[in-house]
Amino acid sequence: MKGIGVSPGIAIGKAFVIKKTEITLNGVLLTNDEEISREKNRFENAVDRAVEEIEAIKSNKNRSLQDEDLAILDTQIELLTDPQLKDDVIEKITSDRKNSTDALIEVIETFVQLFEGMDDEYMRARAADIKDIGNRIFKHLDGGGNPSIRNLQPNTIIIAEDISPSETITMDIVNVAGFATQVGSKTSHTAIIARAKGIPAVVGCGDGIGTIKNDDLVILDGINGVLYINPPEEVIADYTAKKNAWQQSAARLKALKNQPAITTDRKKITLSANIGAAEEFADVFEYGGEGVGLLRTELLFMNRDTFPTENEQLEFYKNVALQSKGVPVIIRTIDIGGDKHLPYFKLPTELNPFLGYRAIRICLDRKELFITQLRAILRASIFGNLKIMFPMISNLQEVRSAKQIVDEAKTDLSKEGIVFNADIQVGIMIEIPSAAIMADILAKEVDFFSIGTNDLCQYTLAVDRMNEKVARLYDPFNPGVLRLISNVIEQGHKQGIYVGLCGEMASDPMATLLLLGMGLDNFSMSASAIPAVKDIIINHSVSEAKEIYKNAMQMDSSEEIIAYLKQHLK
């Protein structure tokens, strides 16, 4: 059975079907005052019991309730005891001679329609609350018929048309292994609760869900949005293995998230993320990232007809700073070139765009573009811990010129009375071989290096990764490339600056110990790759890593080096 996987994970368990109580009018009219009185009492008792039920949940000390849960319950009590609701129901019983069930159904329906018809989204959502309490009173009028969800067997998979907020609060959630519903989407209540509690869930399964019976064996795959009902042995065995694998990696992720990346001999390594937009910060923090080693700014320039203005850029950087929770964010200045076609920026068609007019070369040539970006970054710098990084540096003069323009931007802003972080750090990417080789000279003039191994590798090995014929020569473990990387780190440290690496190599677990042994301070990668790298760092010492690095540097081929590194990862 296919649905929408809204909360990842795998659950294997027995189905517990929550049947939607049939709520239909029975049409029975009351014939005398005695019956009217009886129905009024029935209604009032049902309300009392409904309120008691909620009070019981609130005071149940065995389960801890979140603030939001408590607020929902309080609102429910308020609605249950609402005088207008009561007046309307009593009116229907007394004047229209409807029995309490019908009276309740009609009154609830009226209110639900009223609220569902409102413009305000908040009010429309209250319609669900009103339905919810209506159902609760109805249950008590009916004498209840639903097996209690308050006591469940372990590894229960809840099967329902949909699951209401009060149901999730009431149920014995400790024993719930998964949720499967007929309706729903990524943003429905079931999905939100399931994700918050880390319970696998599949919603929107459709009518087929009605075929599932209590105690059926269910395999629920919340990642792919699939359900298996009473599957054969092989499927069970297969999924049991998948479930264990999933749980292990999820547990590892959870355990590592807040752990600092400190080696066994107490060296602190910074693990950061490469991102392109402020929205990605959620992932950065989810995976335990402590900073952004590379903020790409290309997004700002794409999908537009004109250059982004200073203010537009300011909004972008400011947003990044505000979402950053104060962690360091390294912003790479314009890195575009002839390979990227921007409709508003006529760049020459080049035979060798990667060796051509791009990045810092454009910036130093078109000062007005560069200074606009720098001004925006400086203005945003007061909202967070921002740093500036120039890409594609090939010599010292470029560094000096770029820094001069930064100074000019600072002076202008000061004259205009605009605040900025005067001590903002400025660093460079090391991706061109000349820069890597003369790292000793460059280290004196910047606050940090960030090694861009993707391009460094290509330029050093004279290989285009996209060229199938030679792509296999692209090899970060080539002894020449490794020596360059090592030199950059060494020279950086000689001048007391820190060295990070933001190329793919940072995320490669096979390279971690090697880079650690070289003395790398900061690894920046896709957020999701952070836990695996952290796992290696916290389980090794820098001295071990130095040994590994020394040994690797004695080898003359990357095959040998890779085989050696593989051994150490076991």
Next chain:
Amino acid sequence: MITNDYTILAPQGMHARPATVLIKLVKNYKSVVSLKRGDKTVRLNSMLNILALTIKGGETISVIVDGEDETEAAQAIGLFFTEQLKDL
């Protein structure tokens, strides 16, 4: 009978939380309190009624208080609208 007009200082208007607080407040007094928005008047004891008025932030509503303790009640209600509401 005391009638006062108030501007709703909460940007989201009268939502469930402020409505609950106001209802609880009014329960302390014997007077009958009503809310009037435009030409609709409802008793201030029902959350459903208050919500159904869809009072939006920035709107002005009237509060009518009638009873033996109307002065105190009106004062307390006044404080709610001028001081408390914006923090809820």
